[in-house]
Amino acid sequence: MRYFFIFNPGSRHGQSAPLIARLRSLLVARKVIFECAITGSLHDACTLSKEANRAGYDVVVAVGGDGTINRVINGFYDENGSRLSRASLGVIYTGTSPDFCKSYAVPYGAIERSLDVLLAGRTTQIQLGQITLNTAGADGCPGQGVPERVTRYFACCVNIGLGASVAREANAGGRKRWGDSVGTLRAIIRSFRQYRRLKLAVSCDGRAEIWPGLCNLSIGKTWHIASGIKVNGTLIEGDGRFYLLAVKDVAWRHVPHCLMAVYSGKPISNSRQISLAYARRVDVKADQPAVEVEFDGDPQGFLPCGVTMAKDKLELIHA
Numbered sequence: 001m002r003y004f005f006i007f008n009p010g011s012r013h014g015q016s017a018p019l020i021a022r023l024r025s026l027l028v029a030r031k032v033i034f035e036c037a038i039t040g041s042l043h044d045a046c047t048l049s050k051e052a053n054r055a056g057y058d059v060v061v062a063v064g065g066d067g068t069i070n071r072v073i074n075g076f077y078d079e080n081g082s083r084l085s086r087a088s089l090g091v092i093y094t095g096t097s098p099d100f101c102k103s104y105a106v107p108y109g110a111i112e113r114s115l116d117v118l119l120a121g122r123t124t125q126i127q128l129g130q131i132t133l134n135t136a137g138a139d140g141c142p143g144q145g146v147p148e149r150v151t152r153y154f155a156c157c158v159n160i161g162l163g164a165s166v167a168r169e170a171n172a173g174g175r176k177r178w179g180d181s182v183g184t185l186r187a188i189i190r191s192f193r194q195y196r197r198l199k200l201a202v203s204c205d206g207r208a209e210i211w212p213g214l215c216n217l218s219i220g221k222t223w224h225i226a227s228g229i230k231v232n233g234t235l236i237e238g239d240g241r242f243y244l245l246a247v248k249d250v251a252w253r254h255v256p257h258c259l260m261a262v263y264s265g266k267p268i269s270n271s272r273q274i275s276l277a278y279a280r281r282v283d284v285k286a287d288q289p290a291v292e293v294e295f296d297g298d299p300q301g302f303l304p305c306g307v308t309m310a311k312d313k314l315e316l317i318h319a
Helices: 016-030 042-054 066-074 099-102 109-121 160-180 178-193 252-263
Strands: 003-007 034-036 059-064 088-093 123-126 128-133 149-154 159-160 198-204 207-219 225-226 240-249 275-281 282-286 291-297 298-309 314-317
Touching: 003 016, 003 042, 016 099, 016 109, 042 059, 042 066, 042 109, 042 252, 059 066, 059 207, 066 088, 066 099, 066 149, 066 160, 088 099, 088 109, 099 225, 128 291, 149 298, 159 160, 159 198, 159 225, 160 207, 160 291, 160 298, 178 225, 252 275
Parallel strands: 003 034, 003 059, 059 088, 088 314
Antiparallel strands: 123 314, 128 149, 128 298, 159 207, 159 291, 198 207, 198 282, 207 240, 240 275, 282 298, 291 298
8 A cells, every 4th residue: 555644734733743753753663655745835735635646646644634634635636526536535633623533433632543543444435515616816805806716625514604704713823722622612702793794695405595694604514513513413424415504693692502502412403593404505695795615624715605515425544
């Protein structure tokens, strides 16, 4: 087996570099046939993954957090949702919030345990979400110039609304200072203070509706969204559906109820403030410019967007 490791030394707020050195020593000691590369940015992780897939490696391994994993996954696919190779995805988690690992039975924590699972090579097929959205305009500003329409892939969840602000706040140092769950909770509360309600045109499997007063819309496929936030739904891996978790018409007095609903892990009861639905194809537009879209941990573009499942499944090494 030929392995290609993509190391992100910036994961865990730059504290993962010693873990990467430790991993390289373990690989040499176990006589693993591997090559590796160090990323200078998350964009590098996608580029390196594409190169490794096209070069015929058996396993392409993301060494980093959820953002690194997402970019490595994107390197497995072309713009049409087709795989570039038959390589498997491996993960050695060195990040802060292991939502991907929790969702897909991938070990996290001890490097030795993660490497044992990786080298055992047990795989399962997972479906990936495919999203088409806008990047910034030609001048680098959203809503100005000519935006580029791009296709990306995600393994966990898309957030429209508060999600991008929360991710940016938490990634900027909130998690490093306060820890994963508390740092994200603080980011939610701080972002809520200045959020603007959205009026979105949402089409679910061709049924178009106007959803006013939205604080955040999550379109996802896994139990874990981020840092302890959970969606207890009826999805089964491979059934081709997404959940749509809408939080809307929220005043400060509603915040405790909404937080309890998404942190408790209990089945969600639909109310005026929070609701859960399902669809196989979701298209979202806004009546205002520069509405950000976040997925798998990072802001990555702007509305309008279309979400469906990728054509080809991905082989993932898991426990």
